[in-house]
Amino acid sequence: MKTQNLMNLAKATTLSLGLFFASCSNESFDEVPDQTGETPNLIEKFFLGESIEVEDVGKGIYRHGDILFSSEQLTDESINFDKKPIPGEVDAKLGLEGGVRKWPNNTIIYVLDNSLTSNQRQVTESSMQEWRTKTNIRFKERTNENYYVTIRNSGRDCNCASASLGVQGTRGTINMGIRTGTGVMIHEIGHTLGYLHEQNRSDRDQFVNIFPENIQDGALSQFRKSNNSINPGAFDVASIMIYSSFTFSKxxxxxxxxxxxxxxxxxxRLSALDISGTNQLYPTGDGGGDGGGNTDICEGVDEWVSGRQYNVGDKVTYQGSLYERDFTRWNRIGECETTTPPPADICDGVSPYSRSRSYAPGDKVTYQGYLFELQNNFRWLNSGRCGS
Structure with a gap:
């Protein structure tokens, strides 16, 4: 996979792929750091409180290898990553930054750009089919949704690609090389779902050995461990999100x-743990009840317990509402003892969040498909999902 930057990331949620020297697969990953031969201008940012070197590619997007971060996901200084947040609340000093968001309703909304070749379209469909048939993930071509990922041709003559990490509003992108194959594209969809690279997990040394003396100059950070892994399940050496043995070999x-x-x-292809982990993060059903007409959405869901470790996809009740755990926060699903959603879109007439504005308690904003209200303690409260 084409990598142009360095990365201090975590995983159980990650991956950039590499040259395949010993396999029965016919597909290989192009491993050219930069087609232009120029060294990328790397700057330091912080992701989930840890240092990462990225390239500013413009329009609020920063590239690290094959992962594209939005400016809202990065900070200029290290800020403590809260692994056990309170349901619905986001620290206002983060400016809603540092987050990785899953796709609502288990569905990736996408747009196929006109630049795609017929082969790229076929590869995209085959890759979606791998996720669609083996997991709870669904795909829907965009109609009027306000969050979606655009799949486009990067124009590069390689089996390479890059992808936005999780839902990033209207700016999500998957950039395909001219020769991008299904293995690479399946991997990039993993990034879009919110997964990082597997070899960056904090426990990876229990399962693999790293040989720094064989790693290309400037690429060592691709193999550094992170204490803030957000990938699901146990370490998986068979994951679609792990490097090959020769990725970045010099x-x-x-x-x-x-x-x-x-x-x-x-x-x-997806591993067994890729499949089970995805279905854990993206479980079937969107509420706590069984979907019956008279069923409380909170029925059978336990109350949130302070200090308890929760996994992405877990649901809890808190102060009369149902919440679902996202990668870095809780999302409010709805009010308990309510069987139907509000008749109107709660986000109608509410402006998107802007980091350049100052907000006062009581102000409301929309952000990545959700409504937030600033509380008196200057923390943002997730007030629910916007309508489509």
């Missing part, structure tokens, strides 16, 4: 091997 020698010395091949 001398043809492996940069990463399993503990028993086995090579990690280029992956072209």
């Amino acid at each position: 001398n043809g020698q492996p940069v990463m091997l399993e503990k028993d010395g086995s090579r990690i091949p280029f992956r072209s």
Whole structure:
């Protein structure tokens, strides 16, 4: 996969792929750091409180390898990442930054750009089919939704791609190379779902050995560990989100091997843990009840407990409302003892959040498909999902 930057990330949620030297697959990952031969101008930002080097590619987008961050996901200084947030609240000093958002209703809304070739369209459909048939993920071509990912042709003659991390409003993008194959595209959809690279997990040394002496100059940070992994489930050496043994190799020698010395091949399909982890993060059903007409959406859902560790996709009740755990926050689903959503879109007439504005308690904004209201304690309260 084409990588142009460095990354200090976490995983159970991550991946950039690499050259495949020992596998039965016919697909290989182009490993050209920069087609222009120029060294990217890297700057330091912070993601989930940890340092990361990124390239500013304009319009509020920053690239790190094959991952595209929005400006709202990064900070200029290290801010403590709250792994156990209170349902519905977001620290106002973050300016709604630092977040990774899952797709509402398990559905990726997408637009196919006119620049795509017929082969790129076929690869896109095949890759979506891998996710669609094996997980709870669904895909819908955009009609009037206010959040979506645009899939376009980057024009680069490579089996490479890059993708936005999670839902990023109307700016989400998957950039495909001319020769992008299904393995790479399946991987990029993983990033769009919110997954990072697997080898950045804090516990990765229990499962793989890293060989820094074989890693390309400037790429060592791609293999650094993070304490703030947000990927689901256990470490998975078979994940679609892990590097191959030769990704970023500078001398043809492996940069990463399993503990028993086995090579990690280029992956072209979802692993069993990819599937179970995705279904954990994106469970079936959108409410707590069984969907019956007289069922309280909070029925059978436990109350939130302070200090307890929750996983993405978990649901709790809190102060009379149902919440679902996202990667970095809780999203309010609705009020308990309510069987139907409000008749009107709660976001109608509310302006999008702007980092350049000052807000006072009581102010409301929309952000990434949700309504937020600033509380007296200067924390943003997630007041519910916007209508489509």
